[in-house]
Amino acid sequence: MSFSATNFAQPRPVPVGIRSNEKSLSSDPFRFRFRGSPSFLGSPHSLRFNPTPPLKLAIPHSRRSPAAAVTDVSNGKMVKSSANMLFGFVLQLITKEEGLELYEDMILGRFFEDMCAQMYYRGKMFGFVHLYNGQEAVSTGFIKLLKKEDTVVSTYRDHVHALSKGVPARAVMSELFGKATGCCRGQGGSMHMFSKEHNLIGGFAFIGEGIPVATGAAFSSKYRREVLKEASADHVTLAFFGDGTCNNGQFYECLNMAALWKLPIIFVVENNLWAIGMSHLRATSDPEIWKKGPAFGMAGVHVDGMDVLKVREVAKEAIERARRGDGPTLVECETYRFRGHSLADPDELRDPAEKARYAARDPISALKKYMIENKLANEQELKSIEKKIDEVLDDAVEYSDESPLPPRSQLLENVFADPKGFGIGPDGKYRCEDPKFTQGTAHV
Amino acid sequence: MLRAIRHKNILPAFSAFRAFSSSAKEMTVREALNSALDEEMSADPKVFLMGEEVGEYQGAYKITKGLLDKYGPERVLDTPITEAGFTGIGVGAAYYGLRPVVEFMTFNFSMQAIDHIINSAAKSNYMSAGQISVPIVFRGPNGAAAGVGAQHSQCYAAWYASCPGLKVLSPYSSEDARGLLKAAIRDPDPVVFLENELLYGESFPVSAEVLDSSFCLPIGKAKIEREGKDVTITAFSKMVGYALKAAEILAKEGISAEVINLRSIRPLDRSTINASVRKTNRLVTVEEGFPQHGVGAEICTSVIEESFGYLDAPVERIAGADVPMPYAANLERMAVPQVEDIVRAAKRACYRSVPLAATA
Numbered sequence: 001m002s003f004s005a006t007n008f009a010q011p012r013p014v015p016v017g018i019r020s021n022e023k024s025l026s027s028d029p030f031r032f033r034f035r036g037s038p039s040f041l042g043s044p045h046s047l048r049f050n051p052t053p054p055l056k057l058a059i060p061h062s063r064r065s066p067a068a069a070v071t072d073v074s075n076g077k078m079v080k081s082s083a084n085m086l087f088g089f090v091l092q093l094i095t096k097e098e099g100l101e102l103y104e105d106m107i108l109g110r111f112f113e114d115m116c117a118q119m120y121y122r123g124k125m126f127g128f129v130h131l132y133n134g135q136e137a138v139s140t141g142f143i144k145l146l147k148k149e150d151t152v153v154s155t156y157r158d159h160v161h162a163l164s165k166g167v168p169a170r171a172v173m174s175e176l177f178g179k180a181t182g183c184c185r186g187q188g189g190s191m192h193m194f195s196k197e198h199n200l201i202g203g204f205a206f207i208g209e210g211i212p213v214a215t216g217a218a219f220s221s222k223y224r225r226e227v228l229k230e231a232s233a234d235h236v237t238l239a240f241f242g243d244g245t246c247n248n249g250q251f252y253e254c255l256n257m258a259a260l261w262k263l264p265i266i267f268v269v270e271n272n273l274w275a276i277g278m279s280h281l282r283a284t285s286d287p288e289i290w291k292k293g294p295a296f297g298m299a300g301v302h303v304d305g306m307d308v309l310k311v312r313e314v315a316k317e318a319i320e321r322a323r324r325g326d327g328p329t330l331v332e333c334e335t336y337r338f339r340g341h342s343l344a345d346p347d348e349l350r351d352p353a354e355k356a357r358y359a360a361r362d363p364i365s366a367l368k369k370y371m372i373e374n375k376l377a378n379e380q381e382l383k384s385i386e387k388k389i390d391e392v393l394d395d396a397v398e399y400s401d402e403s404p405l406p407p408r409s410q411l412l413e414n415v416f417a418d419p420k421g422f423g424i425g426p427d428g429k430y431r432c433e434d435p436k437f438t439q440g441t442a443h444v
Numbered sequence: 445m446l447r448a449i450r451h452k453n454i455l456p457a458f459s460a461f462r463a464f465s466s467s468a469k470e471m472t473v474r475e476a477l478n479s480a481l482d483e484e485m486s487a488d489p490k491v492f493l494m495g496e497e498v499g500e501y502q503g504a505y506k507i508t509k510g511l512l513d514k515y516g517p518e519r520v521l522d523t524p525i526t527e528a529g530f531t532g533i534g535v536g537a538a539y540y541g542l543r544p545v546v547e548f549m550t551f552n553f554s555m556q557a558i559d560h561i562i563n564s565a566a567k568s569n570y571m572s573a574g575q576i577s578v579p580i581v582f583r584g585p586n587g588a589a590a591g592v593g594a595q596h597s598q599c600y601a602a603w604y605a606s607c608p609g610l611k612v613l614s615p616y617s618s619e620d621a622r623g624l625l626k627a628a629i630r631d632p633d634p635v636v637f638l639e640n641e642l643l644y645g646e647s648f649p650v651s652a653e654v655l656d657s658s659f660c661l662p663i664g665k666a667k668i669e670r671e672g673k674d675v676t677i678t679a680f681s682k683m684v685g686y687a688l689k690a691a692e693i694l695a696k697e698g699i700s701a702e703v704i705n706l707r708s709i710r711p712l713d714r715s716t717i718n719a720s721v722r723k724t725n726r727l728v729t730v731e732e733g734f735p736q737h738g739v740g741a742e743i744c745t746s747v748i749e750e751s752f753g754y755l756d757a758p759v760e761r762i763a764g765a766d767v768p769m770p771y772a773a774n775l776e777r778m779a780v781p782q783v784e785d786i787v788r789a790a791k792r793a794c795y796r797s798v799p800l801a802a803t804a
Contacts, residue, residue, distance in 0.1 A: 153536075185573035194572030201539050201576060202568075206559055212529050213564055216536020223542060227518045228489055253529030260524070414570045415608050417577030417632035 093309050099367070099376045100385065102308055105144060106136040106364050107389050109160035112169060113339075115393050116159065116176060120343050124401070125176050128205075129190050132160040134306075134338035137363035138270050139164045141311025142238055145319055151199045151237040153214035156191035157270075158203050161240060166198045173396040179403035186406045187414065199235075207241065208248035211267070214239035215254045218265035218328075236322040237265045244275025246289045255296040255330065264322035266315075267293075269332045270305065276341040277349045293330030305333030306361040309370070336361075468649040476618035476650070477507045477639070480625040481545065483657045485515055488543065491629055492519040494534055495547030495584075504549045505585065505644055531557035531582070535564045538580040543629060548584035551600045551638060558603075565634040566609030581628045586614070586638035587681060587732045588769055588780050597769035599733030601680065604636045605710040605742070611663055612710040614638040616684040617648040620707055623661030631663065638709075640681045666713035668720065672702035675726040675790050678717055678743055680706040683730045683781065690786035699794055709739055717743060718751045725756040726793040730786055735763035760789040 094102070113131040120129055132139065135157075143152060143164035154161040162172050167183055175182025176190055183195050192203040201217060204210040217237045224233035245251055246269060258265050269289050273280045281287050293300025299321070303314045311333060318329035336358035340347030371377045471479075485491045492515075497504045499512040499522040512520040523530040527548065534544035548554045554561060565578045587599040605612045611633055615621040621639070628635035653659060669684060670691050679687040684705045691701040702720050706713065721727050727747050729740035740761040747759060765779040 151540075184571060184575070187573045188571040192571040194568075194575055196572070196575040201536070202564075203571070204564070206563060209532070209559060209564060212532020212560065213536035213539065215529070216533035216538070217540055218536075219533050220537040220540035220542050223492070223518070223537065224540075227492075250528045250532065253524075253526035254532075256524060257526065257529055257533065414572075414574040416611075417569050417574070417579075 094312075094376070096376045099371050100381065102140050102144060102312075103364070103367055103371065103377075103382060104385050104389065105140040105164055106308065106367065107386055108163055108169065108392070109136040109139060110364060111386075111389050111393055112159060112163060112172070112396075115173075115397065117339070117343060119176070119397065125190070126178075127189060128156065128342055128344070129176070130157040130342045131339045132157050132337070134358065134362070135270055135272060135335045136160060137308035137311050137367075138240075138268065138305045138333045138335055141305075141308045142266075142268060142315040142319075145312065145315050146236070146238070149199060149235045151201060151214070151217045151235060152240070153201055153210040153217065153237065154193070154203060154240045155207060155210055155242065155245075156203070156205050157242075158191070158193045158200075158240075162193045162195065162198075162200055162203075165195070165200045167193065167195045167200060169392055169396040170399045171195075173393075174400040174403050177400040177403070178405070179400055180406040180410065181399070181403040185410065187410075207245040208250040211239050211241060211245070211250055211254045215258050215263060215265055218258065218263040218322075219261070221264055222261070222325075234264070234323050234325075236319055237263075238268055239265060240268045240270060242275060243269060243271040243273060243280040243289065244278065244283065245269075246271075246292065247284055252292075252296075255292065255298065255328075258328040259296045259298045262325065262327040264325065265328045266318045266322055267328065267330045269330070270335055271332050272335050272337045274337070274341070274350060276345065279349075288332075290330060290332040298328045298330060300330045300332070302332045302334065305335030306358070306363050306366065308363050308367055468651055469655065470647045471618040471650045471655075472645055472647050473615070473618050473621045473639070474505070474507055474644040476621040477625055477644075478509055478511075479655075480622045480629075481508065481511060482514070484626055484629040485511065485519065487657070488629075489519075490541065491543045491545065492521065492537075493545050493547065494521045494523055494530055496523055496525060496549050498522060498547050503547075505641060507639075507644070508547070527553050527556035528560065531560040532564060534580055535560050535568075535578060538565070538578045538634075539568070539576050541579075543579050543581075545581045545583060545629060548582065550589075550596055550641070551584050551586040552596050552598055554582065554584070554600065561604070561610070561634070561636065562607050566607050568609075569633070570609060577632045578634045579632045581625075581631075581635045581637055583625070583628075583637035583639060585641035585644075587640055588764070588776070589641045591771060591773060591776060592769075593771050594768035599638075599731070599764070600636075601638055601709050601731065602733055602738045602742075604638075605712070605739060606737075607710075609634065610710060611635045611708070612638065613663065613708050614640075614680040615707065616643070616669075616681055616705050618650050619648065619654045620661065620667075620705070622650075622654055623659055624663070624707060627660045627663050630660065635663075638681065643682055643685075646685075661707070664708045664711040664713060666707055666716040667705045668702060668716070669705045670701070670703040672700035672724065674700045674702075674724055675728060675793050676702045676704060676717070676720040676724045677728045677730060677786065677790060678704045678706055678740075679730040680709060680739070681732070683732055686781065686783050687730055687786055689783045690790065693783065693787050694790055697791075697796070699790060699796070701790055706739075712742065712746065714746045714750065718747060721747050721751050722754045725754055726760075726790075727755070728760040728762060728786065728789045728793055730762045730781055730789075732764050732780055735761065735766055738763050757793045757795065760793050762786055762789050 110133060113133050116125060116129055116131060119125045139160045152161055152165050159172055163169060171183040175184055175186060175188060178186045180186055183193060188194060188203060191205045193200060194202055202210055214237045221233055221235045224230045271289060290300035290302040301314055304310050314331055318331055321329055338359060368382055493508060493511065498508040499517060499520045502509040531546055534546040537544050561582055565580055568576050568578050588597040601612060601614060604610055613624045613628055613635060615624045625637060628637050670688060677687045687703045691703050694701045702724055704717060704720055729743045731739045740763055744759040744761060762781045762785050767779060769779055770776055
């Protein structure tokens with residue numbers, strides 16, 4: 001069962017088929033779909049895609065969220081009168097400050113990734129680099145709603161998650177250059193961004209690997225609250241991963257355990273339809289990923305991931321649910337990556353027409369248009385944000401260029417948390433001899 | 445037979461040595477592990493157990509007996525059969541400072557979770573440049589049991605010990621089990637704790653000091669179980685028992701064997717091993733696992749690199765047969781080292797028998 005943004009019902013099995021045109025959608029008045037475009041978009045070879053969202057999807061008793069407005073506006077439909085009006089008055093989804101914050105975050109993500117590509121081709125960055133262009137709405141929409149103590153777990157496509165979570169652009173850029181001033185002192189690299197301060201715990205290269213770790217972080221939050229009785233421990237965890245991961249065993253194992261133990265976690269699927277060169281439709285028996293949530297007893301939502309305001313609405317609900325202890329949510333964000341899987345990917349298998357369609361739905365342009373049309377900001381302010389980000393990035397590159405490479409002595413450091421390793425404490429004696437190590441009264 | 449347990453290598457929390465009378469208390473390895481878990485859970489509320497059947501079933505091998513009743517289902521978690529999932533959950537919880545003890549029903553099942561043990565746990569401290577430490581313990585029975593077939597009998601000591609970022613421990617006696625498990629739980633790094641199913645029921649004498657709740661053994665220090673001067677035999681886990689029996693037999697024939705209980709496979713106590721070989725000039729390594737790239741291979745190389753001039757005979761390696769474990773009882777006996785194999789190897793090293801050209 002799918003859910004509208006403002007109403008998450010308990011999952012019930014509902015037979016769902018893949019719709020390929022809007023006609024069948026509007027013939028079913030009780031199908032709430034929280035999205036701005038018709039159903040499953042896949043490889044153009046198997047499905048017909050209608051680029052104009054059927055605005056007449058004005059289902060009679062629909063509780064269409066006003067957030068549907070953004071994409072519709074960017075597609076040239078004037079819907080202010082019906083969609084922005086709820087109960088007769090105009091709903092402002094975001095304030096000016098929030099809008100500017102979202103815009104700045106998405107611009108930072110986009111410009112940063114573009115700069116990465118430039119630096120890679122200049123030889124300053126090396127190895128595997130996976131860029132996030134086009135998916136910024138998901139990162140910004142979710143992460144900007146989090147507190148600092150909340151956790152984000154990502155995959156190898158983690159630069160923008162790190163930036164949204166608050167890791168300074170300088171630290172991320174130096175890490176990519178492999179310098180000692182990077183967030184992991186150059187030891188992690190593009191795919192392994194860790195920041196304890198910002199609660200970004202990776203950066204995992206194996207797909208599906210981050211999901212159990214995220215589930216564990218959510219588990220620790222619940223454990224702290226219930227067993228260690230720390231009342232303020234209500235941190236929520238977001239796990240980001242892709243469509244390819246949704247065929248991996250660990251994903252299902254964690255959906256099961258998260259729902260079983262009601263963990264405060266949100267599983268965010270960034271469904272960009274392609275796993276390197278493998279189309280989601282060729283790899284998956286039932287491509288609608290959000291349906292797998294209810295199969296495990298949790299809410300499953302599908303949202304248009306190219307629209308930051310819609311993502312934000314869904315994220316708000318999911319995060320609140322997790323924070324009050326009502327368990328996990330599975331959110332499938334339909335999104336697209338404008339570049340190849342990585343900088344080494346020639347990206348020959350994707351249809352240019354498909355790329356063009358999604359380029360027209362660029363989340364940054366959509367938000368820009370929304371803000372201008374709703375008089376939240378003017379061109380000048382947005383341009384000044386872009387200029388500011390340009391400067392931040394130039395500074396980051398300069399800083400990274402000038403930073404030193406890690407010293408030789410760093411090679412053997414940090415293998416163990418034990419400072420001298422091997423059970424030997426900082427004073428050179430065996431730890432088990434230190435009375436403080438063996439402290440703790442065991443009442444047996 | 446009263447085994448004279450040397451206490452030389454126990455470093456007590458207090459300095460006074462006591463006279464140990466022969467009426468020392470006996471404890472099975474199972475009781476030792478159970479009491480160690482109990483005490484650590486009671487001392488630190490962040491320690492929790494996770495695994496299949498650890499709760500209501502009282503533990504697949506009854507190691508966690510009674511802990512569910514004592515600490516409740518929030519600290520003793522029965523998991524679904526999802527090694528990869530729950531191991532990853534343990535690692536994620538450890539990232540945030542909790543201290544999970546993850547039980548694998550046997551270490552063979554850890555292969556389903558090995559990605560998390562190595563990639564998420566072992567490498568994280570390094571990848572994050574020290575920001576995130578992983579104070580987790582992975583424990584369970586390792587190696588061959590009796591007649592359980594190929595998929596339940598592999599020894600994983602060599603696999604895990606080759607990975608930087610992990611500490612790998614393998615106890616033999618109850619004292620080892622208690623001390624090393626307590627040290628592992630208190631350790632801020634990921635520890636792989638390899639037990640042995642056949643040792644769970646064996647009883648060993650333990651001193652009062654071992655029974656103390658703050659007893660801990662150092663990680664990275666081997667123990668000389670029996671002193672000798674003719675040949676050094678290194679072993680870990682169940683093979684220590686076999687090596688000690690072999691030493692008895694050799695003693696009757698005039699060969700005094702020094703038996704080293706490795707206790708810690710990673711880090712390997714190279715200094716103790718080398719010091720011993722420099723004294724005896726001959727080495728026999730014993731292990732249950734597959735011979736190629738095994739623990740014995742590493743020990744032999746370490747000795748050759750550091751004490752080559754002291755060797756009077758080629759180093760001898762006794763390991764399991766280079767085959768998946770067969771089921772038939774007689775074949776299984778042939779696939780695992782027996783006491784006679786150790787005796788034969790020691791004699792070869794001492795040139796008391798016809799030297800063999802290759803492994804038999």
